[in-house]
Amino acid sequence: MKSLLTAVATLHASLLIASADWPTWRGAQRDGISKDTGLLSEWPKDGPPLAWKLEGLGEGMASVAIADGRLYTMGRRRPTNGKLGTSLIAVDVATHRELWSLTTCEGGDEPNGTPTISNGRVFAIDRTGNITAADATTGKKLWQRNLEKDFGGKMESGWGWSESPLADGDRLIVTPGGRNALLAALDPRTGKTLWKTPTPMLGDNGLDGAAYSSVVISNAAGRRQYVQLVGRAVVGIDPETGKVLWHYGRVNNGTANIPTPLVWDDHVFVSTGYGAGAALLRIVPDKTGLKAEEVYFLESKTFQNHHGGMIFHDGHIYAGTGHNNGFPVCLNAATGKVVWGGERHSTGKESAAITMADGRLYFRYQNGTMALIDGSPASYQERGSFKLAVVEGPSWPHPVVDSGHLWIRVQNSLLCYDLKKK
Numbered sequence: 001m002k003s004l005l006t007a008v009a010t011l012h013a014s015l016l017i018a019s020a021d022w023p024t025w026r027g028a029q030r031d032g033i034s035k036d037t038g039l040l041s042e043w044p045k046d047g048p049p050l051a052w053k054l055e056g057l058g059e060g061m062a063s064v065a066i067a068d069g070r071l072y073t074m075g076r077r078r079p080t081n082g083k084l085g086t087s088l089i090a091v092d093v094a095t096h097r098e099l100w101s102l103t104t105c106e107g108g109d110e111p112n113g114t115p116t117i118s119n120g121r122v123f124a125i126d127r128t129g130n131i132t133a134a135d136a137t138t139g140k141k142l143w144q145r146n147l148e149k150d151f152g153g154k155m156e157s158g159w160g161w162s163e164s165p166l167a168d169g170d171r172l173i174v175t176p177g178g179r180n181a182l183l184a185a186l187d188p189r190t191g192k193t194l195w196k197t198p199t200p201m202l203g204d205n206g207l208d209g210a211a212y213s214s215v216v217i218s219n220a221a222g223r224r225q226y227v228q229l230v231g232r233a234v235v236g237i238d239p240e241t242g243k244v245l246w247h248y249g250r251v252n253n254g255t256a257n258i259p260t261p262l263v264w265d266d267h268v269f270v271s272t273g274y275g276a277g278a279a280l281l282r283i284v285p286d287k288t289g290l291k292a293e294e295v296y297f298l299e300s301k302t303f304q305n306h307h308g309g310m311i312f313h314d315g316h317i318y319a320g321t322g323h324n325n326g327f328p329v330c331l332n333a334a335t336g337k338v339v340w341g342g343e344r345h346s347t348g349k350e351s352a353a354i355t356m357a358d359g360r361l362y363f364r365y366q367n368g369t370m371a372l373i374d375g376s377p378a379s380y381q382e383r384g385s386f387k388l389a390v391v392e393g394p395s396w397p398h399p400v401v402d403s404g405h406l407w408i409r410v411q412n413s414l415l416c417y418d419l420k421k422k
Contacts, residue, residue, distance in 0.1 A: 021066055021067045021068070021402065022034070022064075022065060022066045022067075022400050022401075022402040023065055023066070023067040023116065023117040023118065024065055024114065024115075024116040024117065024118075024164060024166070024167065025063065025065070025113075025114040025116070025164030025214050025260070025398075026214075026260060026309065026355075026398065027355075027400075030166075030214070030216045030217075030260065031216075031262070031311070031312065032309055032310070032311050032354065032355045032356060032398075033311060033313065033355070033356045033357070034355060034356065034357035034358075034400075034401040034402060035357075036357045036358055036401050036402065036403070036404060036419075037358050038358070038404070038420060038421055039357055039358040039360075039401070039404065039419040039420065039421065040372075040419050040420070040421055041358075041360070041383065041421075042372070042383040042384050043372050043383060043384025043385070043386060044384070045384075045386075046386055047370065047384065047385070047386025047387075047417070048386075048406065048417045048418055048419050049417065049418045050389050050415065050416070050417055050418075051405060051416045051417060051418040052096045052416050053389065053390070053413060053414065053415055053416070054091060054096055054098070054413065054414040054416075055412055055413050055414075056077070056098070056412060057073060057075040057077070057089055057409070057411075057412055057413065057414055058074075058075025058076045058077030058086075058087055058089075058110075058411075058412060059075060059076045059077070059110040059411050059412065060074055060075050060076055060086075060110035060111040060112065060409075060411070061110065061111070061112045061162075061396045061397050061409075062074040062075065062111050062112060062113060062114055062115075062397060062409060063114040063397045063398045063399075063400060063409055064114065064397075064400050064407050064409060064414070065114055065115045065116060065117055065122075066093065066400070066402050066403075066407070067117040067136070068117075068136070069092065069093050069094060070090050070091065070092060070093060070099065070136065070137075071090070071091040071092075071093055071407070071414075072088070072089065072090050072091075072115040072117060072122050072124075072136075073089050073091070073114070073115065073409055073414070074086060074087065074088055074089065074104075074111040074113065074114075074115065074124055074126065075087055075089060075110075075111065075411075075412070076108065076109070076110045076111060077412075079101055079103060083103075083106050084106070084107060085103045085104070085105055085106040085107060085108065086103065086104045086105050086108050086110075086111050086126040086127070086128075086130075087101045087102065087103055087104070088101070088102045088103075088104050088115060088122065088124045088132060088134060088139075089101050090122070090136070090139060091414065093403075096416075099139070100138065100139030101139065102132065102134050102139045102141055104124060104126045104130050104132040104144070105126050105127075105128045105130050108126055108127050108128045108160075109127040109159075109160050110127070111124075111126050111127055111162075112127065112159070112160070112162035112212070113125045113126070113161070113162050113163055113164045113165075113214075114164040114398075115164070116164055116165050116166070116167050117136055117167075118167030118188065119167075119188070120135065120136050120137065121133055121134065121135065121136055121142065121188060122134050122135075122136045123165045123167060123172060123188070124165075125147070125161050125162075125163050125164070125165055125174065126160075126161070127159075127160030127161060127162070128146070128148075128160065128161070129146050129147035129148045129149075129153060129160070129161045129176075130144055130145075130146050130147075131144065131145045131146070131147065131165065131172075131174055131186070131191070132144045133172075133188065133191060142189075142191075143190060143191035144191070145186070145191050147161055147174065147175075147176040147177070147178075147210075148176070150193075151176035151178050151180075151181035151184055151196065152176065152178035152179060152180060152181060153175075153176025153177045153178040153181060153209075153210060154176075154177050154178060154208065154209040154210070155177060155209050155210055155231075156177070156206065156207040156208065156209040156210065156211055156230075156231030156256070156257065157207065157209075157255060157256055159212065159256065161210065162212040163175050163210070163212070163213070163214050163215075164214045165214075166214065166215040166216075166217070166226070167188060168217065168226075168239070170187070170188070171185045171186070171187075171188070171194060171239070172185070172186045172187070172188040173185055173186075173215050173226055174186065175210045175211075175213075175215065175228055175230065176196075176210060177208075177209035177210025177211075177230060177231065178199070178209075179198070179199050180196055180198055180199070181196040181197060181198075182196075182197040182198070182199040182210075182230060182235070182244070183196075183197040183215070183226065183228060183235075183237055183242060184196045184197070184242070185239075185242060195240075195241060195242035196242055197237060197242040197243070197244060200244050200247070202230070202232035202233040202235070202247050202249055203232055203233060203247075203249035203252075204232075204249075205232060205233075205249045205250065205251075205252040205253070205254075206230075206231045206232040206233070206249060206252030206253060206254055206257060207231045207232065207254055208231055208232065209230070209231045210230055210231065211229050211230050211231050211256070211257035211258065212256055212257065212258040212307070213228060213229035213230075213257065213258060213259060213260050213261070214228075214260050215227065215228045216228075216260060216261060216262075216263050217263070218236070218263040218268065218283070220236070220263065220265070220266040220267065220268065220282075220283035220290075221266055221283045221284055221285050221290055223245070223290060224239055225237060225238060225239065225245055225283075225290075226239055227261050227263055227268055228261075229252075229257050229258075229259070229260070229261055229270060229272070230257070231252065231257060232249050232252055233247040233248055233249035233252060234247065234248050234249075234251070234252075234261055234268065234270045234281075234292075235247045236268075236283060236290060236292070245289050245290045246283060246289070246290045246291050246292045247292070248270070248279070248281055248292040248294070250277075250279055250294070250297060251270050251271060251272050251276050251277055251278060251279050251297075252272060252276065253272050253273070253274040253275065253276040254274075255274045256272075256273075256274065256307075257272045257276075258272065258273065258306065258307040259271055259272065259305045259306075259307065259308075259309055259310060260309065260310075262310055262311075262312045262317065264312055264333075266282050266283050266284065267280060267281065267282055267283070267295070267333075268280075268281040268283060268292070269281070269310070269312065269317060269333065271298075271303065271304055271305040271310065271319075272304065272305070272306075273300075273304050273305065273306035273307065273323040273324075274304075274306075274323060275300045275304070275323065276300060276304060277297060277298050277299050277300045277302070277303065277304055278297070278298040278302075278303045278304060278305070278336075279294055279295075279296065279297045279298065280294075280295040280296050280333070280336060281293065281294060281295065282295050295336075296335070296336040298336050300323070302336075302338065302342070303319075303321045303329065303331060303336075303338075303342070304321060304322065304323060305319050305320065305321060306320075306322070306323050306324060306325075306326075306351050307351065307353075307396065308320045308326055308351050308352045308353040308354055308364075308396075308398075309353060309354055309355075309398060310354075311354060311355075311356045311361065311375070312333060313356060313375055314377075315332070315333050315334065316330050316331060316332060316333055316339065316377050317330070317331040317333050318330055318331075318354070318356070318361055318375055319331075319354065320351065320352030320353075320354060320363065321341075321342050322342075324350055324351055325350060325351065326348065326350065326351045326352020326353075326354075326363065326365055326366070327341060327342050327343060327344055328341045328342075328346060328352070328361070328363060328371075328373055328380060329341040329342035330377050330380075332377075339377045340377070340379060340380045341380050346363065346371040346373065346382045346385060347369055347371055347382070347385040348363060348364075348365025348366075348367060348369035348370075348371055348385065349365055349366065349367040349369070350365060350366035350367055350394075351365070351366045351394075351396065352364060352365050352366070353395075353396060353397065353398040353399060354398070354399070355398060355399050355400060355401055356375055357401035357419075359374070359375050359376070360372055360373065360374055360375050360383065361373040361374070361375045362399050362401060362406065364388075364395055364397075364398070364399045364408070365395065366394045366395055366396065367391070367395065368387055368388045368390075368391030368395045368410075369385055369386070369387055369388075370385060370386055370387075370388060370399070370406075370408075371384070371385040372384045372385070388408060388410060388415060389415055390410040390411075390413045390415060391410065392410055392411040392412065392413070393411060395410065397409040397410075401419065404418065404419055404420040405417060405418060405419060405420075406419050
């Protein structure tokens with residue numbers, strides 16, 4: 001009986017670990033919400049304890065993805081061959097050691113995208129537009145394609161491709177931003193093109209090309225679809241054919257469209273910075289397929305998300321608002337009304353990248369301050385703050401909460417904080 005109980009407990013623990021993995025940008029559902037529970041509800045004066053730190057990961061704004069006991073990220077550095085380039089890197093979570101590194105391009109700028117892990121493979125996009133697929137265990141390169149050379153892709157502005165590719169079963173979805181390939185579906189095993197999306201007329205706002213967002217999956221109006229923010233619009237794409245089902249461009253600006261859209265039920269919430277604002281859309285059937293109805297539009301003075309991301313939880317939207325600011329705010333998602341916040345920082349300054357776990361918001365401010373804030377519409381309540389152990393340039397990579405830990409990329413360093421209640 002004792003051995004049976006032990007086996008059950010071990011299985012239960014393994015299931016908890018598996019469910020806690022964070023295999024892609026903003027987590028398994030790409031919503032920025034961790035499944036972790038039992039975390040510190042308040043932080044001590046100096047913050048949660050730093051469990052460990054790893055250096056040598058290179059420059060860039062990539063966040064981290066975690067699966068099967070391994071953490072994946074990207075950085076620009078000089079590997080053993082001495083040539084500066086972008087590396088896709090795997091780290092063993094248990095031993096805190098780098099397992100392998102694969103150069104995705106020589107030269108190039110610091111990477112912004114986060115790797116994606118699926119079915120024993122890891123996929124990553126660097127600033128030059130290289131899509132690299134590797135064996136997640138060994139780091140062996142499986143295939144590589146380029147969004148510009150192979151698809152005629154382009155970016156809306158000059159900061160390079162920053163997307164985290166979407167793995168969806170037998171399709172890998174990427175955003176070249178080209179005239180004949182706004183989005184594209186690839187075979188994740190071979191890199192072969194399955195379909196490409198011809199770019200329709202999307203309106204006059206924004207700029208042609210891909211933006212800095214990443215694709216999410218919606219089932220709005222009872223129809224499965226990929227939702228992506230590109231240079232001139234937010235679009236809904238048919239997963240089987242790549243056809244544009246609907247588009248909406250009122251929130252697009254002419255510099256950089258960055259935040260990943262929020263999706264729930266029949267709704268899409270989209271926002272950008274640079275004075276653009278935000279909108280809630282309802283996706284409904286029409287004679288030709290689907291259309292996007294504007295439920296409300298928020299002027300930038302009420303709400304705009306620059307690049308720190310947004311969270312939808314229990315009928316409310318939480319984010320940092322303001323261009324180059326991360327004023328904590330809670331919106332009623334149905335009405336767009338501000339419930340609290342939007343006018344001041346907590347203890348941090350400038351833009352804020354956020355995630356959510358165990359009912360609380362983790363705000364990572366540009367100046368390297370972390371703040372813990374209640375994820376509740378009742379009132380604004382901060383539950384502690386601290387300065388990251390390493391601050392090197394703007395603190396923009398999104399925080400990750402997984403397996404009871406807070407994971408933070410800071411340029412050359414990876415920080416791991418213990419969030420578990422003792």
